[in-house]
Amino acid sequence: MSLSEGVRTPYQRYQSWFDQQDVGRLSKKAQEAEAFFRRTGITFNVYGQADAEERLIPFDLVPRILSNTEWTKLSRGIEQRVRAINAFLHDIYNRQEILRAGVVPIELVANNEAFLPEMMDFSPAGGVYTHIVGTDIVRTGENEFYVLEDNARTPSGVSYMLENRETMLQMFPELFSKIKVQPVSDYPKNLRRSLEASAPAGCSGRPCVVVLTPGIHNSAYYEHSFLADQMGVELVEGHDLRVMDGHIAMRTTRGYKVIDVIYRRVDDEFLDPLTFNPKSMLGVPGIMDVYRAGNITITNAPGTGVADDKAVYSYVPDIVEFYTGEKAILKNVQTHRCAEKDTLQYVLDNLADLVVKEVHGSGGYGMLVGPAASKKELSAFAAKLKARPSNYIAQPTLSLSTVPILTEAGLAPRHVDLRPFALVSPNAVDIVPGGLTRVALTEGSLVVNSSQGGGTKDTWVLEG
């Protein structure tokens, strides 16, 4: 048993270890890993199912391996991209030079659901909008990396990056003494430091950081509690917080305590019932006033969604050039904006070969994978497209590279993507070497989302 396409250099040492393993033992290890995940409660809730059962994200125990050289290029590209995205957000909420220069069409911002007028003429502490970014990357060849999405609102999945590594360390300690892998375990410490560095200017002493969760029924609740626990900060819900003397304070057993930084995992819409959705029970009434007065840092900032809209995505290479004066290091996937009339016709004509996504969609919901769709699905989707063209973009199906997973029949190739996590503070961009590798477990499938049956792997960046 070995890999059909030949072994890429970073995998060679792993391959020689793997060749000496008994597949029966490995399958048993895989079951152990699953029991460990269940007992630890590393689960997610699936929406829209009757009994909202907690599910495991399947874990594949063959690591995805990147060389240090590959990683260096990737991380430089990501850093460039997140700096440009922050500059873009600051610009569109202040002077709007990029719109005036005609680089990005004004309608794209003005008509954007994620654009918040409440953020105009305001600059958050240190000028940082997206403190945490998860950049989705795919690979099509040896040195061909493409950015698929910039998740600039509330990227999730970092807990799986950390837990997957812990699981691998527990199951195969011998591997890590044979192969030198760069550690990821500093992430929670770096996250806390990065959040503290973004505290309001008026904050004295060590900033008080909290994680804001919608509650135990949220699909990513495990991650919220994990991050709070790992950082050693409180995990709060909206009803634990209130406005007090122009600050935000949390209700503790000793009384109310002022907080400085909120790492919120609640969407913009629910953040403040006085400003946004008045029915929201998840937010804090009045928090936007405190925010605009500069007395609380909200991470990521409200309104960052403008930058990870899939239509804006298609302009990111231009955005990078506009603010950095450099060419984008990482490529974009060619993107057809269905809002443009000729393009819409092209997309309709070639629907069977394209992937079509909602501009604001996420989680793999509401998308069409042309080559995998039936005739009926294609025509149904064409109708939706025609009804609301500006709601969609289309991309060619890339010939994604594959990595090996362990199946009952031994190793088999599957498609993957990679989500490294960048931390942005006023002083630095910090990217932990690795990220979340998501894998489409069904043979030939391109959809890696956990809500659609995808799995995860540990991601290794080798020492240089």
Add this chain to the structure above:
Amino acid sequence: MLGKTAGGLFWMFRNLERAGNTARLIEAGFRIALTRSSDPESEWKSVIVTSASQMAYDAKHDGYDSARVTDFLLRDPGNPNSVLSVIKFARDNARLVRTALTTEVWGAVNETWMVLSKVLKEPIPETDLPDVLATIRQQGALVRGALHGTMLRNDIYDFCRLGTFIERMDSTARIIDVKYHALLPATSFVGSRMDNVQWEMVLRSVSAHASFRWALDGEYNAPNIAQFLILDRRLPRSLAFCASQLVDNLNYLAEDYGTRPESLAMAEALNVRLKNRDIGTIFEEGLHEFLQSVIGDGRALGFQIEQDYRFNA
């Protein structure tokens, strides 16, 4: 610590304690019905009354027997006090306060929920009942062991213990109260076979039939048993023991926080009522009235703790 977290810890341990108490009640009822009673229906009824679920039970069932009572108390999802329900509450509370728990405690509670949801999924045949009850007991021991072995002795631990003892005091008081007539030293009953059955039931319900033999040299009579369950500080389920633990944990909190809240004064008053007295004066006061007032004081104390430590907004 967040007020919500303190509340989550308190209720997590109330629910865990409740699961154990319910299992113990069923165990006692099952044993008595099998071995001693000429009237098993009334024994099962008293189990339902003791578990404070008579109204919910009567709304659903007509008459009392082993199969229906055990099913209702162990696994009926419509009964908020069934073991299945309270374990789910406890686990939800544990998820809520995940950041305050050690990995061991969280893992033990999560495993307890996983194991018991599976065990209690299908109706339990009489032959399997002893095994199921043993599993519930073992899982409880696992959580307790993880708590005592791994948690820092700080305010987090105090709120866990407060939940445990508020629940336990209430449970023990109700167990005695349901059988108080058998514990009254009315001469006509003393030593009758009927009394012995009732006493054994009470002692088994608090897992104290063996310790009673050891501690009081097997002097089975009503005043001894009442004294043991109410006033004996050696027995970890006696009212006096629970009250003194509540005072201890509230005192640790008071030292830690530098405040003396109302709840501490209430717990001290309750503790004084149970200290340095003999069972004779309690009988004079009226056993039933005494137990009712302890139950009322315990409930008020629970509410006051919630307020003093800001469990709710």
